[in-house]
Amino acid sequence: MRMIRDVLRLRFEAGLSERHAARSLGVPRTTVQDYCARFGASGLTWPLAAALTDGALEQALFTRAIVPAPAGRPLPDWAQIAQEKKRKGVTLLLLWQEYRQREPTGYSYSQFAERYRQWRDTIDPVMRQEYVAGERLFVDYAGLTVDLVDAATGEIREAQIFVAALGASNYTFAEATWTQSLPDWIASHVRMLEFFGGVPALLIPDNLKAAVTYASYYAPEINATYAEFATHYGTAVLPTRVAAPRDKAKVETAVQIVERELLAPLRHHRFTSLAELNAALRERLERLNDRPFQKLPGTRRSLFEATDRPALRPLPATRYEYAEWRTAKVNIDYHIAVEKHCYSVPYSLVRATVDVRLTGTMCEILHQGQRVAAHVRRASAGGYSTDPAHRPKSHTRHLEWTPSRLVHWGESIGVATGAVVAHLLEHKPHPEQGYRACLGLLSLGKRFGDARLEAAAQRAQATGAMTYRSLHSILKLGLDHTPPDAIEPTTHLPATHDNVRGAGYYAESAAPADTTSLSLFVGVD
Incomplete structure (x- = not known):
């Protein structure tokens, strides 16, 4: 890491304080303190040897050397210890007690714990969290998408990749959906839990809108549909902190593996449907979960069967219905x-x-x-x-609002307004259904004034358009300033006219045409 060398240079060569070195490099002061403390404990001196690479420097500062076991003191199987420690309720102290029962001359607890930490750091130098079996399931979307081609139109559409990983076993699930919207998000969760065959204690999503409507470390607001889904399956949602990828390191790693080992090999394939893409993903996903670990015994599947599966809660009798x-x-x-x-x-x-x-x-x-x-x-x-x-038992007693009260209110503005209110109440299957339109007239009176509302009602009566929308249009366009007498009467066309053929014309046209007429159309002499 180039940053380590720069920190050491500013401290020991330039002579800057920890505060100034941190400000110069744009890192926290605690980072500078940590690097300097590790450098002092490593036995290295400044200036560094010219042959010391950045990788060797990082290894010297961050990797602990495992002290060889003295003769006659057998070491436990650290991989087995790590796997057992993932089980709920199992502690390092309990595992040490079982170790001492098998090996009475074995290590003390402090030495046992220290050597376990040394072994763990060689597996993952930056490992900070240990996950209990069946407790946490991390979910997210991959950054890469897959193009799907419509076979009929040639249109290209991107498919999103949903990824999930269990904390204890790293057992992975992935599938393609059209979008990251709430319906697809919930549907992927349903299929994911059926794939795992059980329900974890916690779902750990990112802060995407389909999961979290208000992101907050102390009081996040979970989407109501997502919360109902969690209640149906007897689990809980615990979103990560905003901009804190380490909170979901498991799924971040799973996303990277899915992108490299599932999506990248399929980049030259031409898919025409989600079903076709998901079939290809499922085939490669099976290989991924069955592939042996590099530094631990077993596979994701074997670890899942031994740790996570027994700890998962059973699925409910019915699937969640999206709402x-x-x-x-x-x-x-x-x-x-x-x-x-x-x-x-x-x-x-x-x-x-x-x-x-x-x-x-x-x-x-x-x-x-x-x-x-x-x-x-x-x-x-x-x-x-x-x-x-x-409905209330009597339409004439409906809390403080009654049809008669609404009509009385309309008549207090004017006769025409009262007539419009009565018309609105009479032309609904039930009077209450006309209440909204009457309240709309009330709001129009507050907005435009009672005088204009009465004028608009008069015009609506004259035109026969006695609706809320009609009165609103009249007031908005200022047509209420035109007296009703000035409205031009509607002109009706006469029932008989030279251009009106009438029913007799069509009866004559229905008669069979002679052959002469037909020959004119088909060109036959």
């Missing part, structure tokens, strides 16, 4: 608007804020965690889904 969550406020007509369609709730919840759960087929409405209504999900905009049980 989106919204919030809505109940209007005075005891309906909420969701995707431009209105769904009813019990009238006692007027003006309350409710949670809405949307699945592919249902719209569920919850208040304070309790389901208060359920409707078949409708795609039609502007329609109403009303449960008769949600």
Whole structure:
């Protein structure tokens, strides 16, 4: 590492303080302190030997030499110790006690622990975390994408690569999806847990929008759908810190391996569908999980079977059904608007804020965690889904709003406004469904003034367009300044005219044509 040599040069050759050296190199002061302390303990002197490379310098400062075991003191199998330590509840002290039972003349606990740390550092010099079996599952997307070609049109579309890795065994899962959006994110999680055959205690995602709606180390806000998914499977979501890749080092490594060993070898292949791409990925994924470790015995699969699989919680009896969550406020007509369609709730919840759960087929409405209504999900905009049980017992007593009160309010502005309000209430299957339009007229009166609203109502009466949208358009365009008498009457065309053929014309045309007429069209003499 060039940085180590620069730190040593500024400290021992330039004579800078730790603070100034750190500021000059743009690194924390603690880093300078650590490098200098390691340099002093290594036995090296400044200036460094010309033949000492950066790699050799790093190894001298960061790799501990393993002290050879004295004769007569057998060393334990450190790889087996490391594997056992991943099991829940197993500590290094317990493993040492079992070691001393087998080897009464073995090492003391302090020597046992020190030699284990020395061995561990030779496996991974920067290893800082040890993961309990079945506890943590890390998830992320790869940085690389794969091009898929539409066989019919030749259009190229990028597929995203979802990657997951278990903390204790490194057992890896990968698949391709079209997007990183919430539906694909949840669907990948469902297939991932079925691939592992169980559920971990914690899911560790990055702070992407599909997982976290508000990123915070102390109080992150998990996406409502993702949180419901976690509740369904009996697990919890623990996002990483923002811009802290070491919090998810397992999946970062897994992503790198997937990119190098799954995606890179497939770069020359031409895929035309997600299914085709996922089949190729699954084949290479099996090889990856069955490949022996370089420095440890076994494979990802064998380690998974021995450690993670027994510790995973069982899958629930049913798959999670994807659902989106919204919030809505109940209007005075005891309906909420969701995707431009209105769904009813019990009238006692007027003006309350409710949670809405949307699945592919249902719209569920919850208040304070309790389901208060359920409707078949409708795609039609502007329609109403009303449960008769949600209506008040009498339409004439609906809290403080009643049809008569609305009409009385309209008449207080003017006769024409009262007539429009009555028309809106009368031309709905239920009067409450006209409440929204009446409230719209109330807002127009506040915005444009009662005088203009009455003038617009008069014009709407004259034209026969007695709707909220019509009055809003009249006021917005200033047409209310034109008296109703000035409106030009609609001209109706006469029922009979030379250019109107009438039904008799078509009856004559339906008669069979003679051969002479046909010969003119086909060119026959």
